[in-house]
Amino acid sequence: MKKRTFKIFAAFTLGLLLLLSSIQLPNRAFAQDALNINADAAILIEASTGKILYAKNEDAALGIASMTKMMTEYIMFEAIHDGKIKWDQEQTISDYVNKISVDTNLSNVPLEKGKKFTIRELYEAMAIYSANGATISIAEAIAGSESKFVQMMNDKAKELGLKNYKFVNSTGLNNRDLKGMHPEGTGAEDENVMSARSTAQLAAYLLRDYPEVLETTSITKKEFRTMPGEMKNWNWMLPGLIYGYEGVDGLKTGTTDFAGYCFTGTAKRNDLRVITVVMNAKNSKGQGDYKSRFDESKRMMEYAFTNYSTKELYPKNYVIKKHDSLPVVKGKEKSVKIYTDKPIKLVIKNGEEKLYKPVFKVDKKKLNKDGQLTAPLKKNEVVGTVDLAYSGENDFGYLSKDFAPKINMVTQEKVEKANWFVLMMRGTGGFFSDMWTSVTKTVKGWF
Structure with missing residues (x-):
């Protein structure tokens, strides 16, 4: 009896799995x-x-x-x-x-x-x-x-x-x-x-x-x-x-x-x-x-x-986590803070506000080979854009790029170019810093 019950259960389970495999998720x-x-x-x-x-x-x-x-x-x-x-x-x-x-x-x-x-x-x-x-x-x-x-x-x-x-x-x-x-x-x-x-x-x-x-x-x-x-x-x-x-x-x-x-x-x-x-x-x-x-x-x-309805998901001057600044070379400051240039408003289905997350895309043309911006930089200079990642279902997208909302990421303040003396001292400091690091590693190797 136990063997028969097991067979019936196994057959039922297999049938259920086959049925579930034929059901497609909403699309x-x-x-x-x-x-x-x-x-x-x-x-x-x-x-x-x-x-x-x-x-x-x-x-x-x-x-x-x-x-x-x-x-x-x-x-x-x-x-x-x-x-x-x-x-x-x-x-x-x-x-x-x-x-x-x-x-x-x-x-x-x-x-x-x-x-x-x-x-x-x-x-x-x-x-x-x-x-x-x-x-x-x-x-x-x-x-x-x-x-x-x-x-x-x-x-x-x-x-x-x-x-x-x-x-x-x-x-x-x-x-x-x-x-x-x-x-x-x-x-x-x-x-x-x-x-x-x-x-x-x-x-x-x-x-x-x-x-x-x-x-x-x-x-x-x-x-x-x-x-x-x-x-x-x-x-x-x-x-x-x-x-x-x-x-x-x-x-x-x-x-x-x-x-x-x-x-x-x-x-x-x-x-x-x-x-x-x-x-x-x-x-x-x-x-x-x-x-x-x-x-x-x-x-x-x-x-x-x-x-x-049209809803404002994020306000103007919004700072995206882990993307609050970018490194700067040849500037008086070594980095610059960035934020959105306008509110992020979208036409969204009611109740889906939390399904949209901002994604920062840096303008690679603005960066040098080391991934840095180069001074001088103006205030509100565009350094990238923001896309919204949607984690819901049935997203039909937009008619074209001409209509899709475009949100820019811009610099919060200007960054002036550092003078030759500051740049030289930074270069000298870097030289001695590299030398000290090399010496330290060598001495550690003696012991």
């Missing part, structure tokens, strides 16, 4: 499943730092439809900032723009050939109503033709460090909708594609460099002088609209058969602004519709505002 995929965003790709970030709070299939190049217009907006704002175009500048409507603008199957405001509209009028039609003809007219005003503007779009994407993208027109339409007038060098069936990560990155650059875009994207409706009725914003998450959500003030919807229902949203509550991207969002039945993209965006926003 990134688990975090995604926990939120379970119903879309082909999705991403949630904090806008100012590019901290990724959630991601799903974020690097796949997928259709972006009219979210494309964020790139057109970025280039337009840059052109205005550089003085290449002006808000009150009038643009004459081309035959191409006219033919697109009167297509009632597309989102448009009617633009009569030969008539003039200001850049501001065209921009408002693009940002509020996603007007495609108006978008092409802006592209022509900046580059002379949409073909040249598309090249600018791809060049700007590369400059901004975006990946997994391809722009073939300024609007996000399928090229077949451009009535045979699609940009040179592109195919008749081509569409714009980009990853969710790069779409969020583009949105973050747009908000960082040209925050005034929100003054227009937050408008729920506005009249356009050639359009009966009013332009109504396609972003139905704006407060006051059907799926209104507190804090939403942008940014861009997009819909084509190829891309499905897409949306880049942004909302701010207190000091936390988030950006969300959903691509080909679907409802619980697996079908895409207008509501699904807003439902999935709302879920990510709720997740962010409920679980994350």
